[in-house]
Every structure is written in structure tokens, then in C-alpha cells.
Amino acid sequence: GAVVSQHPSRVICKSGTSVKIECRSLDFQATTMFWYRQFPKQSLMLMATSNEGSKATYEQGVEKDKFLINHASLTLSTLTVTSAHPEDSSFYICSARAPDRGETQYFGPGTRLLVL
């Protein structure tokens, strides 16, 4: 199967700081990556869709200036939470897909963000 990594797995930061989360596809080229957030005992909420070399498409209600997404290569996408606040504390998960791997989205292990 395909492997997607995320770094860091867990981060605690002070309110007002920015946090960068990396998502890498390790053994395949991901033309599309998706960023989700998940609150405890809730479903996944799609934040944005990221295609390599183009601007991310954000879902309604997601501030693009607060959640900066960069998909600079076919194996790396980054999500930067700028000026994080306690309400941004959540589980952030990326997923990736490749045209030659059908419908499957391969998920990273997630990043748990706690903003104090």
C-alpha cells in the first residue's frame, strides 16, 4: 500500500504563533492532497484540496489567509496555521491520491495541535 507521512505528530504551541504541518507521500506521486480537521468524536471536515503547482481550493468557511497551503511538489504539501488560537486546537489529517491508484485516499497519521 501507499504510505503518507505527517510531521509533526503532535505540537503544543502558544497562542499567536504559527505552526507548519508537513504531509509527504513516500512511495508515490500525489497529484492531489486533501487537508482535513477532526474534532473529538466528530467526522472529518474537509478544509481544502491541494493540487500540485496550483493554488489550493478552500471549503466554505475556511480562511485561506489563516490556513496557508502549499503543494510545491508531487510528494509534499504543507499546511501552516497562522497566528494559532485555542479554537484551532484539533486533529489535522492529510490525505493523498494518485491517478494510477484509483479512488483510494491514503491518509497520513495526523497531527494533533494544542494551542495554549
Added chain:
Amino acid sequence: GQSLEQPSEVTAVEGAIVQINCTYQTSGFYGLSWYQQHDGGAPTFLSYNALDGLEETGRFSSFLSRSDSYGYLLLQELQMKDSASYFCAVRADSNYQLIWGAGTKLIIKP
């Protein structure tokens, strides 16, 4: 709006069979996926149905009826490690974005 409905919780006994249903209402439909998520972990892909019928993969099977906007995940010979949340998700457009159900927490008792 677009929505997926699935039970919030299902309880079953180890060794038994359980079915988790999912009905959907979406503007478009390409296929129905099922994902498993253990507490604290990320979702893992289980199955995808684009056409009507039953797809079997080991102990897990997934069914789709497009005319009824309905599908289910069938888990056989339940094991304690199957305790997890199960999400159905619909691919509704050509962008491969998924619309997710709220998840079904499967509780397995010895």
C-alpha cells in the same frame, strides 16, 4: 444540501456479523467508500463501490444500490480489533473530494 446518514453506534458480539448502513443524498455520485478509524488514529481505506452490487474483501464486504442511494458495510467473524469508527464517504464530483458521514462507532463485546 448534501448529506450522508449512518447510525452513530452499533454494538455486536465477538464472532458475530454486523451491518453498518449508509444512505446518501448528494448532488452527484461517482462512488461510495468506507474507511475505518481507530481512536487516536487516521482513517484507513476499506472499500469503494462505484457500481451496484456486493464487493467482498476478506471478512469485510460492501454493498451499493445506486437507485436507493444506499450502501452498507458488512463485517463478518467480528474480532475485538474491529472495534473502531467506520465512515462512509461519497465521491460526488470529478475533483475526488469526499463527502463524509458522521461515522458509526462499532462496539464489540466478548
